[in-house]
Amino acid sequence: MQRFALIGAGFIGSVHAHNLAAHPEIDFKLVYDIDPQRAAALASRHGAKAAATLDQIFGNDGLDAVFIASSTDSHAQNLRLAADARLAALVEKPIDLDLETAKATVAYVERSGIKAMVNFNRRFDRAHAELKELVHSGRIGDLALLQLTSRGPALPPLDYLKNSGGQFLDQAVHFYDLARWISGQDPLQVHAFGSALSAPEIAEFGDVDTSISSLQFPSGAMAQIDCVRHTNYGYDERIEALGSEAMAASERQPSGHVSLFQGQHAQSHGLHGNWFDRVQPTYAASLGAFVQALDEDREVPVTLREGLKSQAIAQAAVRSIATGHSEMIDYSL
Incomplete structure (x- = not known):
């Protein structure tokens, strides 16, 4: 079982929460959002717990991976935090709207050696x-x-x-x-x-x-x-x-x-x-491909x-x- 946390409880976060909870090889543990009530409601619907702070995710040794579905301006920072915490990361596009910031983030994450994938779901x-x-x-x-x-x-x-x-x-x-x-x-x-x-x-x-x-x-x-x-x-x-x-x-x-x-x-x-x-089915398929890459310890598809x-x-x-x-x-x- 891959132990997952989700960051972001908006519309697309709710889609990912459903797929995380439904995947047979995922233990969906935590949800974080800048709106604590929204995080709590989404977590409750899918048998997970709400995290009050990001530290409860990135400082948690009981996790294997994080799904980053937060606001676009937070993707790069959350990817860096995942790299520091040695958590595999699946992130919604873009890494950052500023290409130079995105490049610096990719270099930082690659040096950490974690598995990290961009969710270009239409490939699936x-x-x-x-x-x-x-x-x-x-x-x-x-x-x-x-x-x-x-x-x-x-x-x-x-x-x-x-x-x-x-x-x-x-x-x-x-x-x-x-x-x-x-x-x-x-x-x-x-x-x-x-x-x-x-x-x-x-x-x-x-x-x-x-x-x-x-x-x-x-x-x-x-x-x-x-x-x-x-x-x-x-x-x-x-x-x-x-x-x-x-x-x-x-x-x-x-x-x-x-x-x-x-x-x-x-x-x-x-x-x-x-x-x-x-395109709804492609989100579950993308997540499944990411989990398979973690299970088989091979390069992520994207x-x-x-x-x-x-x-x-x-x-x-x-x-x-x-x-x-x-x-x-x-x-x-």
Whole structure:
């Protein structure tokens, strides 16, 4: 049994708490949040105990791992505390919104030798994983083009957007990671375009809600990623991989799989009403992969360094919006 503590009892923390409690190889022991009542309520629902301070987690020799799902501005510090306490760590992205702070944190954690993983959960989507295996097996020939789509049904609250780091660091970064993972290559440069179409007011703090990113890989293959914060037809996530011999696709997924045919009319399900309903299973799968790495004492599936690479692409995309030109991507630690 891996003995876990959870830091963060907000929405995503509650998702992780459910999965921690449900995993058969996890002893879910503690929950900490800056709001003690919220921590106590979440802990009570899942048979854990609330920690009054972070010291009760990082000074506890009865733990093996910590899941960091606290506010973004605390991720780096909590990772450093986990390194000092020799606790394995699974952390929500990003490590820190400031790339230099994130790099320094990764170097610090790597020196400690703990196992630490960034929760790029979409790698654990079954369809995306099958697509990646088709590409790597050579079934589609030489990869020429990746097309990735992420379109959300509703704009997040403005308070969230102001602190999210912007669309490239918050939303598109998942698909930069998928592009790297599926292609097996680190893109050399990115050219990004973006506009605030659904919510012009977010332009006041430098954000966009509709964007396209074009990536070029060392092989000459390319990727295009379109991200939209607000649609009127549901949550749409899909990937196509075009090769020299075939095309493979991880299709958009409907909210149900039964259709009704009656006379000349047909009725079928639309898309999921929100992003969470579409990707919810990937959170449990990601946690399971992390636990398996701990059990088998092997490298975690998504290292902190890989998280840095995807963030470096996002930062280059932000620069591209500002300059209007393609930007080279710097992966140096």
